[in-house]
Amino acid sequence: MTDARAHFDEAERALIVSGAWRADAADALPRLGGKTVRILDGAGVTQLDTNGAWLLLAAARPQASDPMPELRAFQPQHLAMFKLVAQHCATTAAQPAPRREGVLELIGRSTVEVWAHVTGLLGFVGHLFFELAALIGRPGHWRWREFGAQVNSVFVGAIPIVVGMLFLLGVVFAYLLGDQAQQYGASIFVVDGLLLAILREVSPIIVAVLVAGRTGAAITAQIGTMKVTEEIDAITTLGLSPLAVLVIPRILALLIAMPLLVFIGDIAGIAGGMLVVEGQLDISKSIFMDRMVEVLDLKTLLVGLGKAPVFAIFIALIACRMGLSVTRDARSVGANTTSTVVQSLVAIIILNAIFAVMFVELGI
Numbered sequence: 001m002t003d004a005r006a007h008f009d010e011a012e013r014a015l016i017v018s019g020a021w022r023a024d025a026a027d028a029l030p031r032l033g034g035k036t037v038r039i040l041d042g043a044g045v046t047q048l049d050t051n052g053a054w055l056l057l058a059a060a061r062p063q064a065s066d067p068m069p070e071l072r073a074f075q076p077q078h079l080a081m082f083k084l085v086a087q088h089c090a091t092t093a094a095q096p097a098p099r100r101e102g103v104l105e106l107i108g109r110s111t112v113e114v115w116a117h118v119t120g121l122l123g124f125v126g127h128l129f130f131e132l133a134a135l136i137g138r139p140g141h142w143r144w145r146e147f148g149a150q151v152n153s154v155f156v157g158a159i160p161i162v163v164g165m166l167f168l169l170g171v172v173f174a175y176l177l178g179d180q181a182q183q184y185g186a187s188i189f190v191v192d193g194l195l196l197a198i199l200r201e202v203s204p205i206i207v208a209v210l211v212a213g214r215t216g217a218a219i220t221a222q223i224g225t226m227k228v229t230e231e232i233d234a235i236t237t238l239g240l241s242p243l244a245v246l247v248i249p250r251i252l253a254l255l256i257a258m259p260l261l262v263f264i265g266d267i268a269g270i271a272g273g274m275l276v277v278e279g280q281l282d283i284s285k286s287i288f289m290d291r292m293v294e295v296l297d298l299k300t301l302l303v304g305l306g307k308a309p310v311f312a313i314f315i316a317l318i319a320c321r322m323g324l325s326v327t328r329d330a331r332s333v334g335a336n337t338t339s340t341v342v343q344s345l346v347a348i349i350i351l352n353a354i355f356a357v358m359f360v361e362l363g364i
Contacts, residue, residue, distance in 0.1 A: 004025035005044075012039055015056070021051075025055060037060040040060055040070065042074035042078060048078045053082050151256060153215070154253045155256070158211065162265050163265070164268075167269065170272025173193075173197055174275075190281060191291040191292060194269075195292060196300060199296075199300050200304050204262050204304045207308070213341055219320060223320060227324065227328070259312075266304065310351060314344065
């Protein structure tokens with residue numbers, strides 16, 4: 001329990017305090033009811049810390065614009081404490097209140113940020129192009145071991161989740177299409193719809209999203225951590241290019257792995273749909289295969305597979321650039337990793353929309 005005491009002298013407009021003034025002395029302050037305090041008398045103060053000084057100043061001048069009271073009979077060390085607290089309060093009060101952004105300002109700032117990302121990515125592609133051109137004539141400088149390790153991580157490690165996800169999506173699509181087709185006696189056309197959806201749209205998009213969330217984020221985190229721990233500086237000091245050592249093997253690994261993962265996803269999605277139509281629509285596996293051979297065009301398969309390398313290049317470029325853009329702190333690693341996933345997903349959606357319009361115009 002504190003021994004701090006205080007009372008207000010109406011005649012002098014003075015707040016007279018005594019005892020030890022610390023954080024637990026707040027209850028000792030009298031209710032001033034908006035009365036002006038002109039004098040702070042501390043003749044009886046035995047102890048004073050920054051909390052106590054702040055309590056007394058806040059009671060004497062509730063508003064930052066109120067005049068500073070006269071400090072009477074305080075010990076020199078207590079006066080120094082009041083000076084320190086008063087300076088801090090003045091600095092805090094001088095800070096402008098956060099301003100709310102208007103809609104136009106928010107749109108403008110967001111546009112500038114997007115443009116900075118686009119120009120930064122284009123600059124990164126330019127540097128990468130020159131590095132790749134220099135490596136073409138020197139096959140001995142290719143990082144084949146790193147490339148093999150990345151293929152194993154990107155491709156082999158992603159097969160189980162791709163198979164599981166596309167198999168379940170094939171089940172869902174076949175079930176929903178079959179439920180509607182049964183009402184019109186068009187059960188056999190479920191095979192057509194399933195093949196078109198899985199091969200052209202579902203498999204490439206889902207595989208790209210999974211790779212962006214799994215591999216793209218991992219690439220950014222790996223390269224970003226290497227930058228924080230100054231491993232990239234060590235690579236540069238050895239006379240090696242970080243683009244040749246870290247970036248190009250990852251881009252090539254994704255470029256090879258994505259079409260293979262999409263093809264595996266196609267098979268898994270078709271298998272899931274075949275399982276459902278056999279049980280729900282009484283379409284046997286042999287009938288399903290005959291119908292698939294009859295209606296499946298090579299271009300339908302190639303359209304989905306052709307999207308994969310484009311998605312892979314954009315995911316790899318975004319992930320590697322964001323990894324190299326990490327500053328030397330852990331928060332930047334997390335922020336850039338999140339940004340990689342977001343940018344990759346936006347790029348996948350935009351590219352897929354472009355492909356859809358382009359294929360319609362070309363009649364593919």
